[in-house]
Amino acid sequence: MSDKLKLSFFVVDDDPEMAEFMAELLTAEGHLATFHTDSTNVADQIAAEKPDCVLLDLMMPGLDGMELCAQLKTFPELSGTKLIVVSSKSYHYDRKKAFKSGIDGYLTKPIREKTFVANVLRIFADKMDLSFWGVRGTLPVPGQKSVRYGGNTSCVTIEFSRGEFLIFDAGSGIKELSNWMMGLGKKKIEAKIFISHPHWDHINALPFFVPMYIQGNIFEIFGPRHDDITVHQLISAQMDGVYFPITIQEFASSVTFRDLHEEVLEFDGITIKTMLLHHPGQCLGYRIEYKGRSICYITDNELFLEDDEEHYDSFYVKRLVKFIEGADALITDSTYTDAEYANGKVGWGHSCISQVIDLADRAKVKTLYLFHHDPDQDDDAIDAKLATAQALLEERGSSVVCVAPTDHTHLKI
Numbered sequence: 203m204s205d206k207l208k209l210s211f212f213v214v215d216d217d218p219e220m221a222e223f224m225a226e227l228l229t230a231e232g233h234l235a236t237f238h239t240d241s242t243n244v245a246d247q248i249a250a251e252k253p254d255c256v257l258l259d260l261m262m263p264g265l266d267g268m269e270l271c272a273q274l275k276t277f278p279e280l281s282g283t284k285l286i287v288v289s290s291k292s293y294h295y296d297r298k299k300a301f302k303s304g305i306d307g308y309l310t311k312p313i314r315e316k317t318f319v320a321n322v323l324r325i326f327a328d329k330m331d332l333s334f335w336g337v338r339g340t341l342p343v344p345g346q347k348s349v350r351y352g353g354n355t356s357c358v359t360i361e362f363s364r365g366e367f368l369i370f371d372a373g374s375g376i377k378e379l380s381n382w383m384m385g386l387g388k389k390k391i392e393a394k395i396f397i398s399h400p401h402w403d404h405i406n407a408l409p410f411f412v413p414m415y416i417q418g419n420i421f422e423i424f425g426p427r428h429d430d431i432t433v434h435q436l437i438s439a440q441m442d443g444v445y446f447p448i449t450i451q452e453f454a455s456s457v458t459f460r461d462l463h464e465e466v467l468e469f470d471g472i473t474i475k476t477m478l479l480h481h482p483g484q485c486l487g488y489r490i491e492y493k494g495r496s497i498c499y500i501t502d503n504e505l506f507l508e509d510d511e512e513h514y515d516s517f518y519v520k521r522l523v524k525f526i527e528g529a530d531a532l533i534t535d536s537t538y539t540d541a542e543y544a545n546g547k548v549g550w551g552h553s554c555i556s557q558v559i560d561l562a563d564r565a566k567v568k569t570l571y572l573f574h575h576d577p578d579q580d581d582d583a584i585d586a587k588l589a590t591a592q593a594l595l596e597e598r599g600s601s602v603v604c605v606a607p608t609d610h611t612h613l614k615i
Contacts, residue, residue, distance in 0.1 A: 208232055208233055208234065209233045209234070209254040209255060209323075209326065210233070210234040210235075210236075210251070210253040210254045210255075211225070211228050211233060211234065211235040211236070211253055211254065211255050211256070211257060211322075212235075212236050212237075212238070212248050212251060212253040212255075212256045212257070213225050213228075213235060213236070213237035213238070213256075213257045213258075214237070214238050214239075214241055214244055214248075214256065214257070214258040214259065214262070214267075214270065215237070215239065215257075215258070215259040215262070215288070216239050216240075216241065216259060216261075216262040216263060217239070217259075218239050220259075220311075220313075221237035221238070221239055222237055223313070224237065224257060224288065224313065224318070225237040227313075227315065227318050227319055228319060228322070230319075231319045233319075234253075236251065236253070240264070241258070241259075241262045241263075241264055241265040241266070241267070241269075241270050242264035242265045244270070245270065245273040245274060245277070248274060248277075248280070248283075249274075249277040249279055249280055252279055252280065252283065253283060254282075254283065254284065254326070255283065255284040255285075255286060255322070255326055256274065256283060256284070256285050256286070257286050257287075257288050257322070258270055258271065258285065258286070258287060258288070259287075259288060259289055260287055260289040260291055260296065260300070261289065261290070261291065267287055267289065267300075268299070268300065268303050271285055271287075271300075271303050271304065271305055272303065275304055284306045284307070284325065284326050285304065285305045285306050285307075286305065286306060286307040286308070286309060286322060286325055286326075287300050287305050287307070287308045287309065288309045288310075288311065288313070289308070289309075289310060289311060290310065290311040290312075291310075292310045292389070292390075294390070294392075297365070301364060301470070306325060306326075306328070306363075306364070307322075307325030307326075307363055307364060308364070308365065309321055309322070309325075324363050325363040325364075327363070327614070328363050328493065329363070329614040329615060330360050330361070330362060330490070330492055330495060330497060330614070330615040331359075331360065331361040331362075331612065331613075331614055332358070332359075332360055332497060332531060332612070332613045332614070332615050333358065333359045333360075333361070333379075333610070333611070333612045333613075334357075334358055334375075334571075334607045334608065334609060334610070334611040334612075335354060335357040335358065335359065335375035335376065335378045335379045335382075335609060335610070336352065336354030336355045336356050336357040336371075336373045336374055336375020336376070336378070336609060337351060337352060337354070337356070337375075337573055337574070337575060337606075337607055337608065337609060338351075338352070338353060338354060338355045338356070338373075338403075338574070338575050338577060339355060339356065339403060339501075339502070339535070339537055339552070339573075339574035339575060339576060339577070340355070340403050340576065340577050341355065341402075341403055341577050342354055342355055342373075342374045342577075343577045347580035347581060348580065348581060349581065350581040350608060351575070351581050351584050351606065351608045351609065352375075352608050352609025352610070353374075353609075354373065354374040354375035354377075354378060354609055355373030355374045355375060355403040355404070355406075355407075356370075356371040356373040356375060356398075356403060356404050356501060356573075356574060357369065357370070357371050357372060357373050357374075357375030357376040357378070357379055357407075358370040358371065358375075358499060358533060359379060360490060360497060362470075362472070362492065364470065364471075365392075366394075366469075366470050366472060367391075367392065367393040367394070368393065368394050368395075368396065368472075368474075368490065369393055369394070369395045369396065370395075370396050370398070370488065370499045371396075371397060371398055371404040371405075371501075372395065372397065372404065372405050372406075372407055372408035372411065373403045373404050373405075373406065373407055374403075374406070374407045375407070375609065376407045376408060376410070376411050377407050377410045377411070378609065378610070379411070380410065380411045380412045380413060383412075383413055384412055384413070389418070390418050390419060390420075391413045391416070391419040391420075391455075392419065392420040392421070393413075393420075393421055393422075394421070394422045394423075394424065395408075395421060395422065395423045395424065396424045396425065396462075396474075396486075396488055396499075397423065397424065397425030397426075397433065397437075398425070398479075398485055398486055398487070398488075398499070398501060398502065399425070399426060399481065399483055399484060399485035399486065399502065400425070400428065400433075400436040400437075400483075401483075401502070402440075405436070405437060405440065406440065408437060408440075409440070409441050409446050409448065413455065414453045414454075414455050414457060415452060415453060415454050415455070416454055416455055417454040417455065418455070419455035419456070420455060420456045421455055421456070421457045421458075422457075422458050422459075422460065423437060423457065423458070423459050423460070424459075424460050424462050424467075425437075425461070425462060425486070426461070426462055426463070426478075426484035426485065426486050427461040427484065428483055428484050432459065432461055433459050433460070433461050433462075434459035437450065437459070438450040462476055462486060463476070464476050464477055464478055464486075471492065471493070472490065472491070472492050473490070473491040473492070474488055474489070474490050474491075475488070475489040475491070475525070476488055476489075477489070477521070477522070477525045479500065479502065479503040479522075480503055480504045480505070480506075480515075480518060480551070481502045481503055481504060481551040481552075482551050485502055485503070485551075487499065487500040487501075487503065487522075487525065488500075489525060489526065489529070495530050495615055496528070496529045496530055496531075497529065497530060497531040497533070497615055498525070498526040498529045498531065498532045498533065498534070498567070499533050500522075500526065500532065500533065500534040500535065501533065501534060501535040501573055501574045502535050502537075502551050502552055502574060503522075503534065503535045503551075503552070503553060504535075504549075504550070504551050504552055504553055505519070505553040505554075505557035505558065505560075505561060506548070506557075507554075507557065510548070513548070513549070519561070522561065522565075523561065523564050523565045524565075526561075526565045526567060527565045527566065527567075528565070528566055528567065528568075529565070529567045529568065530567075530568045530569065530615050531567070531568070531569050531571060531613075531615050532562055532565070532567040532569070532570050532571065533571040533573050534553075534558060534561070534562075534570070534571070534572075534573055534574075535552050535553050535558070535573060535574045536553060536554075536555055536558045536572040536573060536574065536575070536587070536591070537552035537553060537554075537574050537575065537576050538552060538553070538554045538555070538576060539554060539555055539583075539586075539587055539590070540554045540555060540556050542554070542576065552574065552576075555572075555587055555590055555591050555594070556594060558570070558572070558591070559591055559594040559595055559598075559600075559602075559604075562595075562600075562602045562604075563595065563598055563600040563602055566601070566602075567602055568601075568602070568603065569602070569603045569604075569605060570591070570602050570603070570604045570605070571605050571606070571607050572584070572587065572588060572591060572604065572605070572606045572607075573607070575587075584606055585606075587606070588604065588605075588606040591604045592604050
């Protein structure tokens, strides 16, 4: 959505000062806004005006917000109109009930003047907010050589306009995520955490994720079990008192665990598919699909060279190509340069840049994000690896865009 796009809004709130305030904030940003304080006889007017978006309160005399929402849903001419609740009721029950009734977004009062319009537009656009909090692999690398790309290990998040929040891996980057979340001052945090595999650079900072120690927050942790060891046991083992002074019993939030296999999860209009990857032990790749768009998180993963008769598996590559095919974003293991890979790194569970390029091009993904960089690669080495990747894509005449994200890269998909 262009930043200059002018939208039409219809505000319904029984408090005339509040209704006028919201309308003024919207018009100040160049949009059109009408407001009304009587919910009992406004549906026909809204249908006649066919606004791009309706903002409505929940608690209104005569006809509450959910009843008005149900009325508006009966008008075919409003099929493309977004419905956003703006209410002082912040309870999980009311939010869940509102979304079940068909609303597109839920904002709570008091309204924050500086962020209100931006939050409304974010819901209207309905994009996936993709953020990188750690892009390194194996171990963190602080210091002057990792200033631009950052030194934290794997952590990526996807946030949805309806409030769903997904976290992928809990390397040292999750501490940066923790700091950001705590800085927001939110009273209740709810998220799903997907672990690719339990190697230390993907789980070792989970004990430093402060929201887990706060009562009222809700987290679900998903990941692959290893033989008879559950994901619950894998996570709690690193906090058993020998390796960390605080045990998992100190989590004051609600934390549940679920073992994953190759399967499909569906919730709140989001589909998550999993695939086992070429990496020592059980390691899962994830494909997240939402309203015709998709993000693939594929780390750690080894793509053997085609002339490696001992290890190369064409059937696995075909399966992986199909799994990521057409993705809007492919975040994938691109640990080594070709020279590094050939110099004793075969069988270590990570890929070299030429094979990553081949995979992305064959799968016709839109954007390739280089990820999980070797700790010996400084910022200049990653720059060089990116330049190599872009040159290889150009040689192929590929339409794939290649990017090397940094810590705190934030995108909309």
